[in-house]
Amino acid sequence: MNEQDVKKEIDRLTDQLNDYAHHYYVLDKPKVSDAEYDQLLSELVTLEEKHPNLKRDDSPSERVGGEPLDHFKKVQHAIPMLSLSNAFNEQDLRDFHRRAEQGLGHAPTYSCELKIDGLAVTLKYENGRFIQGATRGDGTIGEDITSNLKTIASIPLRLKEDVTIEVRGEAFMPKRSFERLNEAKEKNGEQLFANPRNAAAGSLRQLDPKIAAKRNLDIFIYSIGQIEGKEIESHHEALDYVASLGFKTNDQHQHCETIDEVVEYCEGWLDKRADLPYEIDGIVIKVDSLRDQEQLGFTAKSPRWATAFKFPAEEVVTSLLDIELSVGRTGVVTPTAILEPVSVAGTTVKRASLHNEDLIREKDLKLGDKVTIKKAGDIIPEVVNVLTEQRKGDERDFSMPTQCPECGSELVRIEGEVALRCVNPKCPAQIREGLIHFVSRNAMNIDGLGERVITQLFVHELVEDVADLYKLKRDELLQLERMGEKSVDNLLNAIEASKENSLEKLLFGLGIRFVGAKAAKTLAQHFETIDELKVANREQLEAIDEIGEKMADAIVTYFEKPQVAELIGELKGLGVNTTYKGPKPGAPEENDSYFSGKTVVLTGTMEEMSRGEAKAEIEALGGKVTGSVSAKTDLLIAGEKAGSKLKKAEELEIEIWDEGRLLSELKK
CATH class of the missing domain: 1.10.287.610 (Helix hairpin bin)
Incomplete structure (x- = not known):
């Protein structure tokens, strides 16, 4: 040929x-x-x-998927991707209509569509060819994720017309793909994604496109940002046109002549949303005429011609079957409601946290009760109330035990605390949870040692304390379930590499009460070696900024224990570093970190890490994280739904990053 x-x-x-x-x-x-x-x-x-x-x-x-990237490039949006104002009830919708009518001098018609719970993206095409895709970012600057977006099969790489156009849409993970992904993560002992939205965002922010390619993502296009050589008069006409080009649009959108029809459309989806194969968190309502949209214009934060109707948290009734107790690494005994399985906001809920004994008493919970539950923020299941009027008389009181459910030791309630606590240092649950904490990201950061693997090691009696992790042998690990030769070799390499961590990682990993990642860094900087820290008295500790009386007491008490001295000696003998390797306070960062000496503010909802985790990592790299924006702020990290802090940062012309830029910087 x-x-x-x-x-x-x-x-x-x-x-x-x-x-x-x-x-x-x-x-x-x-x-x-x-x-x-x-x-x-x-x-x-x-x-x-x-x-x-x-x-x-x-x-x-x-x-x-192509080759992995080193980082994502920044993309400036020619037309900002603004957030929408919110409507929470019928009156809010009618107020939105009233304002639009007043602004136009006539009653507009509307286009209503499902608000897909995913990640907003923009796609650019030149002469019909896909040339660039980017995240929304802060609305003005996003990240170039073209390689990852190419892996989404419903995004056309060439359009049916040779048109130059920018479209915007919502990339998402279907419910079934989300369930399969979390099932695989659970089998591998990895942390699960909280919801499909986080999973979609995390997938598209992977530097390796091959990971995104395996996640079975999808997209719905919902608007045209810019177009050359074609006049379009309405939003519903725009949707029809992009569909004709080969884009996937949501077929549930509806043109509404009146606000009454809008209200009916929104209310109709309250009950139907759970039947969809993807998650939605509301309805987007847009004035349909593009000329009317132009006349209404924008506020500083959002268009006046659109709003998002947000669904109330779904509440359902189920039965309280039992209350299960778990023991954390600090010995706190936490009750969890075991429920008759019920669908809430599209997922099956079987458990809900009850926090502590006082909450059980406050709600007057009895085993067998009918209870109302909801997902706080459509994510975390919680018991709202008890339907006492539905009691039949066979419900049973629940009493917190006086002995630890794991080791049988007496439980105590420390003065000033609501939690019951097991104070037995040999309690197996505390040891297991302590091991999980020790290997976690902000502690010793040992890849491959997730909860599943730690539990296996513990059950097979291969580890009793953190020192045992450094004694694991290859042949022992190969006997564990789903542990092949490559996985074992990678794990042993990660364990060996963790020996070189700076002291603050070890201190945080040891789980000393009240000592978080920031305090561990402060202590490591001040004392420089664990030997100096362990002989410090309360007065010396309290003299350090940010180390209070309770923390000082906890540190002294911890190092007074004979078994702790033995553990530290053993870790040293195994080659684990016990000295501080970073710069002294005020000194320049040896690793030339971007954050060194900078004042950073975090705002909004983070996807890949909690704000606490982000704070710890920034401070570990020499940055200072504060709670408010001022002229002294060097950088604002803006997650989703960033509010007044973002606006103030813009007014002060402070540098603004989205979470994707933060993650890229942290990986350098």
């Missing part, structure tokens, strides 16, 4: 496979079987590998 014939065949296969993909992923009307598609794709890949110069940029082989 000569090169011209090869080109014809590559073009034929590319066009054919793209058409099949469009019917499968966008129209949901498959033309061929998966096996036939895979066979044709294999033929195309073989030809492309032999003739890479003939590979088209819209080849379906692009979907598998």
Whole structure:
């Protein structure tokens, strides 16, 4: 086959496979079987590998993901991607309508669509070819995630017209993909994603596109940002047009002539949302006429022509079957409600935290009660109240035990605390949870030692304390479930590498009461070696900024224990570093960290890490994290739903990052 014939065949296969993909992923009307598609794709890949110069940029082989990136480049949005104002009830919707009517001098018509719970992105095409995709970021500057977006099969790499256009949409993870992902994570002992939204955001912010390619993401396009050479008069016309170009739009959008129809549409989805194969967290209402949109304009934060109707937290009734007790690493005994399985906000809920004994008494909970539960923020299940009027008389009182459910030791309530606590240092639950904490990210950060693996090690009596982690042998680990040779080698390498951590990581990992990541860094900087710290008295400790009386007492008490002295000696003998390796306070960072000496403010909701984790990592790199924005602030990290702090930072012209930029910097 000569090169011209090869080109014809590559073009034929590319066009054919793209058409099949469009019917499968966008129209949901498959033309061929998966096996036939895979066979044709294999033929195309073989030809492309032999003739890479003939590979088209819209080849379906692009979907598998390219080489990992070092970092994401910044992208400035030509037209800002602003957030929407919120409406929480019918009156809010009618107030929105009233303002729009007053601003226009006539009653507008509306376009209503489902508010997909995912990650907002923008896609740019030149002459019909996909050239760039980016996150929303702070609305003005996002991150270039083109490689990851190419792995989403419902995003066309070439449009049906050679148009230059920018469209905006919501990338998301379908519920079934989310369930499969978390099932795999659970089997591997990895931390689960809290919800599909976090999973989608985390997948698209991976520097390795091959990871995103495995996550089965999807997208709905919801607007046109810019377009050349075409006049469009309304939002619903825009949706029809982008669909004709090959984009996937949500088929549940509706044109509403009156605000009454808008209210009816919003209320209708309150009960139907759980039946969707993807998560939604509300309804987006837009004035339909683009001319009317232009006339209404924008506030500093959001368009006046659109709002988001937010669903109230869904409450459902179920039965309290039992109350289960768990013991944490500090000995605190936490009760958890075991519930009759029930669907809440699209997921099955079987458990809900009860926090402590006082809450059980306050709510007058009895085993067998009918209870109302909801997901706080549509994420965390909680018991709202007890339906006492539905009691039948066979409900049973629950009493917190006087002995630890794990080791049988007497439980105590320390003065000033509501929690019951096991104070037995040999309690197996505390040891297990302590091990999990020791290997965690902000502590010794040992990759591969998740909760599942730690539990296996503990059950097989391979570890009794943290020192035992450094005595593990290859043949022992190979006997564990789902631990192959490569996994074991990677784990042993990670354990060995953790020996070189600076002292603050070890101090935090040891789990000394009240000593968090920041305090551990302060102590390590001040004393420099664990030997100096362990002989410090209360007065010396309290003289250090941020070390109060309670923490000083806890530190002294911890190091007075004979078993702690023995453990520290053992860790040293195993080669674990016990000295501080970072700069002294005020000294320049040896690793030339961006954060060194800078004042940073965190605001909004983080996706990949908690704000506490972000704070700890920034401070570990020499930054100072404060709670308010001022002229002294060097940097604002803005998560989702950032509020007044973001506005103030913009007014003061302070540098603003989104979470993706933060994660990239932390990985350097």
